[in-house]
Amino acid sequence: MGMQRNEYTQSQKMMVFILSMSLFGLANLFTELLPEFTIGPVELSISYLAFIPLTLVMLFNPWYAAFGASVGEIIFGDLLLGDFGGLGELEGFIEFTMAMYIAGLLVTNLNSRKQIAIAAIVGVMIDQMLSTVVDVGKVWFGIEELEAVPGLPASILAIEGVSFVTEMVISGVLFGLIPALYLIPKLYGKIEPLLGIEPREGRVKASMTEWVSVRFVIIAVFLMFVAMISEFMATMDINFAVWEPEFLEQFGEGYIWLPISAAAVIFVTVVIAAVKFSKSRNSTKSRKSA
Amino acid sequence: MEFVERFKKSFNIEWVKLELLKTAYGKKETYMGQLDPRVIMIWYLIVSLLPWFTFNFVILIGLAIYTSVLALITRVSPLIIFLLAIGVIGELGYIFLVVFFMGGDFEAYASLITLTLKIIIMSIASIAAFASMDPEKLSDALLSFGVPAQFSFAVSYGYRMLPILMDEYQQIIQSFRLRGKAPEKAGFLKWKLVYYYVVIVIKAFYPMMLNTAKRTRTTVEALEVRGFSYSLHSEEAKKQKLSHLKIKGKEYQFIASSCVILTIIHVAGHLYYI
Known part of the structure; x- marks a missing residue:
């Protein structure tokens, strides 16, 4: 797979980028205006048509397709609608680009429906996990004495949990996995020649190192998710023991931040390392080919 | 009823198309829209980050009022305000409901209001800054920042x-x-x-x-x-x-007045701490 990525010319990269941007942007215009069904705690809405970036990320170079999709979302879904969220967009941009990029890297054989299915689900799951982590973090950071408010941490967890499950079912399976399984076999080998690109070879396997770094990122995301949630649960426990003031004093507020900041540091380091590593690999390869 | 209205409108493709084109290509000659986009972006960054460094209720309310006034001046499209309102109201009502069922009391709401205020300030600031900005102007500003x-x-x-x-x-x-x-x-x-x-x-x-x-x-x-x-x-x-990007008299005026207003809000917050 590494070799193929380097075969893209400048204009082919641009083509994949524009293709992904236009298509996912269009889809976003559409979903932005769809109604949401809110039944009690369950909010049923199509937040994005995940099958479009998933399909493109698997058929083409994952990086340019993922990047294009995120840019398309910002430009069509927000900027042109006059709904640009500023910093909030950056958060979604990073989460989504990373999730889709990983989904694209996971697939090595486009004839295997199993691989496509796993990659599609993992992709959407990473996006949802990251956004859950950020949401929980926001509440944490934004409320002064979270532990002092009974019921609040539990409520936030319940809300996030429900939204995670519904998002996985609606965006992940109904509008991600199933359409992707329908579209990819139909498009594979048909759409690439239109851009003058060779179809991604079915049997080419990623080199071990690339796999390791992808796995590292997935595990890091997962660990961060677990860490955040479990620490949040810990806040709840302190909350139950609120009539024991010594307990609070014993641990202090800093205690909560320790594991979570450790997780964050590990996570950031892993990502930076993975990016640097793949960059240096690319540069050595291009030097060789030159 | 709002839901039904929105549902009906959403399924009329022609309406959606016209509304989209109107928002994307409408005239944007407002106060904020005329300023240098780089100044607006820096202003937005500062105003949306400020609330996260304080739990002072007076400062938060001051910031909310300040950004709302600026948003009103820029005449934002009703569709956008409608979408924002639906989002905020839905989110709030939902959180309140769950907290209620989980056995929270009034204190829970009070601290939630601080958080909601912060989020509202951020979204109003982004509306004030970007809703009236020509997308190409915004992209020029980003380009000059190194995007x-x-x-x-x-x-x-x-x-x-x-x-x-x-x-x-x-x-x-x-x-x-x-x-x-x-x-x-x-x-x-x-x-x-x-x-x-x-x-x-x-x-x-x-x-x-x-x-x-x-x-x-x-x-x-x-x-x-x-x-x-x-x-x-x-x-x-x-x-x-x-x-074509130039910082002139208008921009200096804007920078000076924002600095003054933000300082007043913070001084007031420390004097009348609740």
């Missing part, structure tokens, strides 16, 4: 291609409907009809993807003929493109 030129190209491209893409997608859907057969009975909660449309929406992306791929290749090849990739990385081209 890759691809992004600024993508904005211009999207700006021009949006109507064509929308038309094409609509035509494909119409032709699917012409050749297909809608279900005779709508079923419980019209699920058969919904399913029918969902399948069309997804299937329509198959021809759409192929058509867009063809068009993309034409576009990029036409661009390459004009030396597009070269200009993406050329410092000189960038300088020429951004030469």
Whole structure:
């Protein structure tokens, strides 16, 4: 797979980028205006048509397709609608680009429906996990004495949990996995020649190192998710023991931040390392080919 | 009732199309829209980060009022305000409901209000700053801050291609409907009809993807003929493109008045701490 990525010319990269941007942007215009069904705690809405970036990320170079999709979302879904969220967009941009990029890297054989299915689900799951982590973090950071408010941490967890499950079912399976399984076999080998690109070879396997770094990122995301949630649960426990003031004093507020900041540091380091590593690999390869 | 209204409107494709075009290409000659986009972006960054460094209720309310006034001055489209209101109200009501069921008391609401205020300030500030800003101006500002030129190209491209893409997608859907057969009975909660449309929406992306791929290749090849990739990385081209951005009297006025107002809000917050 590494070799193929380097075969893209400048204009082919641009083509994949524009293709992904236009298509996912269009889809976003559409979903932005769809109604949401809110039944009690369950909010049923199509937040994005995940099958479009998933399909493109698997058929083409994952990086340019993922990047294009995120840019398309910002430009069509927000900027042109006059709904640009500023910093909030950056958060979604990073989460989504990373999730889709990983989904694209996971697939090595486009004839295997199993691989496509796993990659599609993992992709959407990473996006949802990251956004859950950020949401929980926001509440944490934004409320002064979270532990002092009974019921609040539990409520936030319940809300996030429900939204995670519904998002996985609606965006992940109904509008991600199933359409992707329908579209990819139909498009594979048909759409690439239109851009003058060779179809991604079915049997080419990623080199071990690339796999390791992808796995590292997935595990890091997962660990961060677990860490955040479990620490949040810990806040709840302190909350139950609120009539024991010594307990609070014993641990202090800093205690909560320790594991979570450790997780964050590990996570950031892993990502930076993975990016640097793949960059240096690319540069050595291009030097060789030159 | 609002929900029903929104539902009806959403399913009228013509209305959606017109509204989108209106928002994307409407005239944007407002106070904030005329200022240098770089100044606005820095202003936005400061104002949306400030609330996260304080738990002082007076400062938060002051910031909320300040950003709201600026948003009112910039005459934001009703559609956008409507979408924001629905979002905020829904979120708030929902959190309140869950906290209530989980056995929280009034204190829970009080601390939630602080958080909600912070989020509201952020979103109002972004509306005030960006709703009235021409997308191409915004992309110029980003370009001058060092965002890759691809992004600024993508904005211009999207700006021009949006109507064509929308038309094409609509035509494909119409032709699917012409050749297909809608279900005779709508079923419980019209699920058969919904399913029918969902399948069309997804299937329509198959021809759409192929058509867009063809068009993309034409576009990029036409661009390459004009030396597009070269200009993406050329410092000189960038300088020429951004030469129209200038900070003049109006901008200085804006900067000075914002500094004064933000200082007053913070001083007031420390004097009348609640």
